[in-house]
Amino acid sequence: MLPSCPSLLFLPLPSCPRRPDIILHKCTEALLSNDPSHVVRDIESLAALGTAVVDPPSAVRNVMDRSLIRDRLQRCLPGLTLPGGGAAAAPPSVVCRSQAELRELPGAAGLGYPLLAKNLPAAGTPASHHMSLVFSPSGLATLSPPMLLQSYVNHDGVLHKAYVLGDVVRVFARPSLPNLTAESAGGLGIWRFDSQRP
Numbered sequence: 001m002l003p004s005c006p007s008l009l010f011l012p013l014p015s016c017p018r019r020p021d022i023i024l025h026k027c028t029e030a031l032l033s034n035d036p037s038h039v040v041r042d043i044e045s046l047a048a049l050g051t052a053v054v055d056p057p058s059a060v061r062n063v064m065d066r067s068l069i070r071d072r073l074q075r076c077l078p079g080l081t082l083p084g085g086g087a088a089a090a091p092p093s094v095v096c097r098s099q100a101e102l103r104e105l106p107g108a109a110g111l112g113y114p115l116l117a118k119n120l121p122a123a124g125t126p127a128s129h130h131m132s133l134v135f136s137p138s139g140l141a142t143l144s145p146p147m148l149l150q151s152y153v154n155h156d157g158v159l160h161k162a163y164v165l166g167d168v169v170r171v172f173a174r175p176s177l178p179n180l181t182a183e184s185a186g187g188l189g190i191w192r193f194d195s196q197r198p
Helices: 028-032 038-048 057-061 066-076 099-108
Strands: 093-096 115-119 130-134 147-151 158-165 168-175 190-194
Touching: 028 038, 028 057, 038 057, 066 093, 066 147, 093 099, 099 147
Parallel strands: none
Antiparallel strands: 093 147, 115 130, 115 147, 130 190, 158 168
């Protein structure tokens, strides 16, 4: 949005004639690369000059790696009470970075089958949405670490997503996986899916 414009105007940063009031971006691919693009640097430079940035790149980086999200949840959720009085919790999980850890860590962490296997990048790549339900050691052996493994509980095909902006919290129900059993994997011990197409 340009300061002199009474209405909302979306422009790519390189063509913006003057400093914008606010930046809305989708630069997850640039953030994933080891050499962030000029777009990320431009956003950070404009923020330093006083432009408001919705989801600053530094904040977005914090939620792009599932191992970082897991670590934060493990630190923040214990002792948190929900408005209805229940306790907030994340599913038991473990990060496996090698085939050896994949064979050893789930059992050592007390995880049982079924397991939900997720790639560590949480956004910015097609692979970030590729997941697997693992029903047996033979299914586990087909996975390629690094990845996050967490306990899986059937949830009647509904997932609740929470969106937070400042003090405003909105929760929406969205379609998810149907209830599944080991038979759903057709004897393979694993069922692969794309989380954007449950």
